[in-house]
Amino acid sequence: MFKVGLTGGIGCGKTTVANLFKSHHAPIIDADEIAHALVTPNSPALDQIIKCFGKDCLSPSGHLVRAKLREIIFNHPQKKKQLEDIMHPLIYAEIERQVQCLSSSYCIIAIPLLLETNMQSSVDHILVVDCIETEQIKRVQLRDQLDSQQINAIIHSQVSRDQRLAEADSIINNTQDNPQLAQQVNHLHHLFSKEAA
Ligand SMILES: Nc1ncnc2c1ncn2[C@@H]1O[C@H](COP(=O)(O)OP(=O)(O)O)[C@@H](O)[C@H]1O
Numbered sequence: 001m002f003k004v005g006l007t008g009g010i011g012c013g014k015t016t017v018a019n020l021f022k023s024h025h026a027p028i029i030d031a032d033e034i035a036h037a038l039v040t041p042n043s044p045a046l047d048q049i050i051k052c053f054g055k056d057c058l059s060p061s062g063h064l065v066r067a068k069l070r071e072i073i074f075n076h077p078q079k080k081k082q083l084e085d086i087m088h089p090l091i092y093a094e095i096e097r098q099v100q101c102l103s104s105s106y107c108i109i110a111i112p113l114l115l116e117t118n119m120q121s122s123v124d125h126i127l128v129v130d131c132i133e134t135e136q137i138k139r140v141q142l143r144d145q146l147d148s149q150q151i152n153a154i155i156h157s158q159v160s161r162d163q164r165l166a167e168a169d170s171i172i173n174n175t176q177d178n179p180q181l182a183q184q185v186n187h188l189h190h191l192f193s194k195e196a197a
């Protein structure tokens with residue numbers, strides 16, 4: 001199994017690219033989906049979070065109150081590391097478990113924080129979706145209704161565009177419109193299929 005780690009800054013187009021690989025029937029493993037699924041009511045991950053962050057993070061129905069968790073981390077930045085220490089090992093273990101269940105030649109593993117978590121060695125190939133920062137900010141503004149200050153804070157909490165490009169084995173340029181994007185994915189699909197053979 002040839003493991004392609006798909007990463008890129010917020011709003012650069014990871015989900016858009018993953019969907020294009022899906023149209024080639026490549027299996028997609030999504031770290032964000034895994035992170036959400038890990039904190040369902042009564043899960044071991046949610047138990048650990050509540051022990052660390054307090055019962056205020058739990059709704060009456062036993063669900064994680066994400067807004068409360070975000071507020072705690074915003075007010076106590078050192079708590080962010082504690083949350084990462086709980087979640088990241090569980091996310092990477094679940095990614096590996098899902099990889100073992102696949103029988104395709106290659107798979108796409110969408111991991112927004114692949115470089116930030118220093119887990120480059122967990123994949124065989126690092127595929128970076130890139131776009132210029134002004135475009136990135138515009139897209140996130142449209143999608144998430146955040147103001148430019150909030151978006152800048154997120155961008156600066158991630159590795160720089162230069163570092164991401166330096167670590168890439170291949171780069172998808174997503175500054176332009178979608179037809180060109182599909183062509184780039186098509187080319188990489190054939191490359192990864194051959195690589196895995
Ligand atoms: N090439 C593009 N041109 C215009 N808009 C795009 C393009 N690629 C993605 N978008 C839009 O930008 C937003 C961010 O893309 P998305 O794939 O969700 O990014 P990510 O998953 O990296 O955060 C989405 O609303 C998406 O539809």
Ligand SMILES: [Mg+2]
Nearest residue numbers: 013014015016
């Ligand atoms: Mg996404």
